[in-house]
Amino acid sequence: MNSYPVRSYQDVREALLAKREIALLDVREEAPHAEGHPLFAANLPLSRIELEAYTRLPCRDVPIVLLDAGEGYAGRAAHTLTSLGYTSVALFAGGLDGWIRAGGEVFRDVNVPSKAFGEFVEAHKHTPSVTAQALDALLKNGDDVVVLDARRFDEYQTMNIPGSISVPGAELALRARSLAPDPATRVIVNCAGRTRSIIGAQSLVNAGLPNPVAALRNGTIGWTLAGQALAHGSARSFDPQAGLDAAQLEASRRAALALAERAGVKRTTLAEAARWTADASRTTYRFDVRTPAEYERAHAPGFVGAPGGQLVQETEMFAPVRGARVVLFDDDGVRANMTASWLAQMNIEVYVADGASHEDLTESGPWQAPKPQPAAPTPAVSPHELAALLADPASRTVVLDVTSSANHVKAHIPGAYWIVRSRLSNAFDDLRDLPDAKRYVLTCGTSALAAFAAPEVAALTGGKPVHVLEGGNSAWIRAGLPTESGDTRLASPRIDRYRRPYEGTGNAHEAMNAYLEWEYGLVAQLERDGTHGFFVI
Secondary structure, X not given: OOOOOEEOHHHHHHHHHXXXXXXXXXXXXXXXHHHOEOOOOEEOOHHHHHHHHHHHOOOOOOOEEEEOOOXXXXXXXXXXXXXXXXXXXXXXXOHHHHHHHOOOOOEOOOOHHHXXXXXXXXXXXXXXXEOHHHHHHHHXXXXXXXXXXXXXXXXHHHOEOOOOEEOOOOHHHHHHHHHOOOOOOEEEXXXXXXXXXXXXXXXXXXXXXXXXXXXXXXXXXXXXXXXXXXXXXXXXXXXXXXXXXXXXXXXXXXXXXXXHHHHOOEEEOHHHHHHHOOOOOOOEEEXXXXXXXXXXXXXXXXXXXXXXXXXXXXXXXXXXXXXXXXXXXXXXXXXXXXXXXXXXXXXXXXXXXXXXXXXXXXXXXXXXXXXXXXXXXXXXXXXHHHHHHHHOHHHOEEEEEOOOHHHHHHOEOOOOEEOXXXXXXXXXXXXXXXXXXXXXXXXXXXXXXXXXXXXXXXXXXXXXXXXXXXXXXHHHHHOOOOOEOOOOOEOOOOOXXXXXXXXXXXXXXXXXXXXXXXXXXXXXXXXXXXXXXXXXX
């Protein structure tokens, strides 16, 4: 393994304060990342670097600093990133322990910059809120009130306030005037916890919505802790086909533009943003903040789909390079300006692309992430060939699934073992604890990740044959072959995803209360950390 430069706590801190570009990356899996990390340490797990690096780190010359907790992941990640063409890769001195010993503040959970910013906004703007009990009384009394859920639609469907309408994030400022045309109608914005409720409600207040506006205090967590029942499987959503009243749309445009100007948002064009991406000295992110359906219908080349609300909620995941330049696009003059106003207040250099026409939206479909080719191809087997091998006990074929644990639990090839790719090394026993095999077959959703994991398995198994399943689990299912479900044959601990206390339907009240207490303390943590640069307008 090569040796790499080492950067100190003081060096990283100075870069953050000076707004020089830096990608501070925690390359552990998401669950250990959530247990503790620096504020601006974005999670980019070693196990997925090849699939995500070119999208999340678009400039190959960006200064990268890698952090782990002593597992050796950072060194391996440095080797991978260097092989992908990144020229300025360093390790953080002493890893997470080094950060702590140097006096650095450590934050728990995920999407912490955005969540801390939400608490910062509420503390400074005193965003109006209502309790779950008060909202329940309003609904039961038949008061003139509309509840707008600011989360993604799939989150809304999992659980929601009865009678609420799904209006994700940046859609609020665009749609609220038509959803509550009577200024007397009370508008309540909710999410699962706090951040999107606060940002959503404050967005409507900032945009001058004439209605009384409030956030549901503590979202669906607060609703659950108050002993009130949530609805499940709801499908109420704003109508994307409904035309917007011209006067209402113009009012929303004026308000969003004024907010963007007050926050210091800059203007650009699609052509200039395209030229910026060729500048090796700067990182430029380009995001289309419209809905996924609109993005897939038509979008500008090089723009990643990032619905505005989620971009504000998961900023460090979309744009992990602190100090980078961010360009936003919409086709209505509301969503990009509103989203940009928040990103600017998060101390991000942000631009809105003006002057685009529908003729500029020349691409369609979901974002196609640029990916490298594996250094050495691995022989492939078809789904039916693998089925034949598995039907013959003498073949002693072991299937290793490197998809997400959630996908494995949902459906996997019968007999397949789930394993965390980053634990494919001599430092862990995950592979050695499996049954003896004559050959291994690697798979995942499409086998894109399996193709990178296969050589690592081959290096650990003493020359035994290693193959990749052609087309992965998706091809197996399309071939009509059987699957099984459940958390069986987990060769690794399920550390690839942190279980959020505000999602799902089986969370303990203790975990929910602890999560809320954590959020209440974020503003104090921000002050102790001192690197955020957040402000409010």
